[in-house]
Amino acid sequence: MSEPIDWLPDGTPFSPRFSDRYHSENGGLDQARQVFLHGCGLPGAWAGQAQWRILETGFGFGLNFLLTWAAWRADAQRPRLLHFISTEAWPIGAADLLRAASAHPALAPLAQELHDQFWGLLPGVHRLTFDGGRVLLTLCVGDAQTVLRQQEWTVDSVYLDGFSPQRNPDLWNLHTLKAVARCCRRGTRLATWTIARSVRDALTQCGFNAEKVAGGPPKRDNLQATFDPRWEPRTSRTAPAHPVHTAPARCMVIGAGLAGAATAASLARRGWQVQVLDMGDAPAAGASGLPVGLFAPHLSPDDNVFSRVSRSGVRAMLQQSKALLQQGVDWNPCGVLERRPELNLGLPEGWEQGPGADWSRAASAPILQAAGLAQDTPACWHAKAGWVQPARLVRALLAQPGIEWCPRTPVARLQRSPGTNGCATGQWQALDEHGHAIAEAECVVLAAGPACNALLAASSAPALALQSVRGQLSWGLQDPGATALPPFPVNGNGGLVAHVPREVGLAWHMGSTFERDVDALPLTPAEAASAHATNWRRLQELLPGAAPTLQAAFAGTSPSDAAAVRAWASVRCTSTDRLPIVGPVDAQSLPGLWVCTAMGARGLTRAVLCGELLAALLNAEPLPLDARLARAMGTERLEK
Structure with a gap:
């Protein structure tokens, strides 16, 4: 359930939990603009930057986010990418959010x-995307x-917001502000509406230079601060274990399936110039070319890593497909109906009384019928699920500006470009079978699935723990009168x-x-026949009422070819622990060489997220x- 809200006669939302208003009498717009946006020097501070990262400590009704998003839209000098990170222990309902806006x-x-x-x-981290993936809201529930x-x-601005220190002291105590400081770089600016002495002292202790500034009605003063500690901040926690790019660069993606296309699109949105190399004549020539595939969240009573990764992947997939x-x-x-074993729906305890019901719940009588x-x-019943024709998604991803699709371009080996003195440079070259740079x-x-290891071996790089998994899909054209086939997967x-449109x-x-x-x-004819028999047997077990409709097709007795x-x-390609593999191959010895593979049988659920x-x-x-x-999917786990 969402956080309950009381609405006061003047239209101001009130929190029964904290006995406090969510924002000031004027609806909070002036506070959002004067205290937070202008208090952090925005929009001027982000002008001309590749990206800007803002951290907010209380999302509430999202007004600070909406105003910042609007300011980004209106600014000709805006950064290419706006990251807005916000924490919220008690999210409100979507209807209350819209009412406040x-x-x-x-x-x-925008509201x-x-x-939507x-x-x-x-509880956890949720990525919401707007403006074609250039405004990214990372909402952290907890x-x-x-x-x-x-x-x-690591953030560039901090909006220190939330209920007053008297009502919610934990949000403003020294331990929380230390955690905020650990996210800051030297020069990060912070703004807040409170001038409480305890907050000022704690910020100073954490390395901020804080000062009171003139406020606006009803606040006479506000607080602004800059992270500039007298000591050198520890960077081991946030410093990446691999080189990063402060500006867009060039990238070769090898493999034009879901993983490669999603990676290329994500980089292109950030201004990278991307070449996608593949030996096929068309995109999705491998496992991503299946006629139709499902995306749906994974269920587990303990809500394990697979389940949480799948939900993040489904959300990313929904956003990308809709766009x-x-x-x-x-x-x-x-939506997708999933049959479960007896007495094992896979739903965590209390799931359907909270936000989990938005994802999955016990199937209702009408759905079963x-x-x-x-x-x-x-x-x-998985409400946030469905089917996709993967090849169409791959083509749409590769059609994004900044991507050059290179068919019939097999890569035999990779090498670092030789410099003028014979030493390797920071460039990578893709070579054909004759050793020519392409x-x-x-x-x-x-992102070449099972072929990744052959390229790694040819490039003197360590192999990945990959496993090949062959699979056959049985399909056929549908009789217009096949009413027994369910209307959803x-x-x-x-x-x-069923009911998937084709050319005819x-x-x-x-x-x-x-x-x-x-x-x-x-597959040999005998192998194909055996696979059809397996799929037919499973269909009879899965949907005994629908199976007779397709019996003639499987039996080879259809009235027409x-x-x-x-x-x-x-x-398909999977890893030994059944999770994707995403990250640098060897950041120290082979800087710039990355992998995005091992999507397994859940490529549609995982690929967009992994990109x-x-x-x-x-x-x-x-x-x-x-x-x-992210660490559970990273390449670093393979070194253990």
């Missing part, structure tokens, strides 16, 4: 966009002090996706098989998910 008509369109993404805010100590940020694809044609966020399943069938850049990202042991009519898809350590393609079952097969993670790491940005989850 109604007092400021100029901000109404509506924020409202303001859901499913479980106690501010705890959140600040767990994450690894680039045509709903109902290229993709459909229609629509799938042709008995009312006592154990199943969960591309050069400061950075190279391997159903998965469990295998999955059925609609199609159904069932699968796929999962053969570990097998990479031979194409057009309705017969067809096969699509490829080889954003890699770009954030390269550019020293706030990460798009919890730092601990």
Whole structure:
């Protein structure tokens, strides 16, 4: 449940928990502008910068974010990327957020966009994206002090906000302000509306030069500070373990599947010039070329790493697909029904009484009925899930400005460019089978699935712990009268996706098989027949009511060849711990060589998130998910 709000007669929101108003009588707009935006020297301070990073200690109704976003939009000298990080222990409801913003008509369109993404805010880190991915809100749900100590940020401005020190002293105590200081670089400016002596003294102790400045009604004075400690701040916590780029550069991405395309798009949005090299004639020539795929969150009673990574990935996927694809044609966020084992819905205790219900809940009777399943069938409904035609997403990602798509360009080996004196330079070269350089850049990202290890070996780099997994999808054209097929995807042991538009009519898809350590393609006729038989058996178990509709197709007795079952097969790539691998290969010996691979069978859930993670790491940005989850996917874990 969201934080309950009382609305006073004058329209001011009031917190019963802290017995305090959320903002001043004028709706807080003047405070947001004068105290925080101008108090941090904005927008002037960010002029001409590649990115600007702001930390706020209390999101509330999001007014500071909305005003800062509006100022960024209006500024011709704005940075290419605006990062706004905010902590909030008790998120309000989306409807209350919109109601509060109604007092400021100029901000109404921005407030509506924020409202539309303001859901499913479980404890942890949530990345919300706006303006084509150039305004990034990292909303951290949890106690501010705890959140600040767990994450690894470096920021340029700080909005010190929240309920008064008398009402919420923990937000203003020395330990919290020390955690804020650990996020600051020398020169970071901080602004707040309180001039409490305890706050001033604590900021001074933490290395800030603080001073009272003239305020505006109803506050006579405000507080501004600059982080400039007399000592040299410790940087071991926030300093990246690899070189970062303070300005956009050039990058070669090897592999034009989901991982490569998502990485290329994330870098291009940041101003990088990206070449995507692939041996195929068209994008998504490998495992990303499957006719249709599912994206849905993973469930676990203990809400483990896989579940939390999957939710971050689904949110990123929804945002990217909405921006680039045509709903109902290229993709459909229609929800997904997941059949579960008996007595194991996979939902954590109390899940459906909180924001988790926005993601997943026990399937209702009408949903089970629509799938042709008995009312006592154990199943969960994933509301924020759906299907995508991956190749269309890959093409849309590669069509972004700043990306050059290079088909039929196999890379045999990578090397550091030789300098004039024979020493390696900071450039990487991609070489063909004859040893000729075909591309050069400061950075190279391997996103070639199972082929990554061959390139690493040819480039004298350590191999990754990768595993090949072959799979076959069974599919066919759909009879217009196939009313028994469910209107949404159903998965469990295998999955059925029907009603997917193709060039002619609609199609159904069932699968796929999962053969570990097998990479031979194409499948032999006997192997293809065996895979069809496996998919047919799973369909009967998954949806016994829908299976008869497709029996003729699988049996080879369809009235026409057009309705017969067809096969699509490829080889996916996973890691030994089943998590993606994202990061530098060897930051010390091979600077500039990165990987983004091992998406496994969840490429649609993971690829967009992993592209954003890699770009954030390269550019020293706030990460798009919890730092601990990022480490779980990082290359550093493979060294242990």
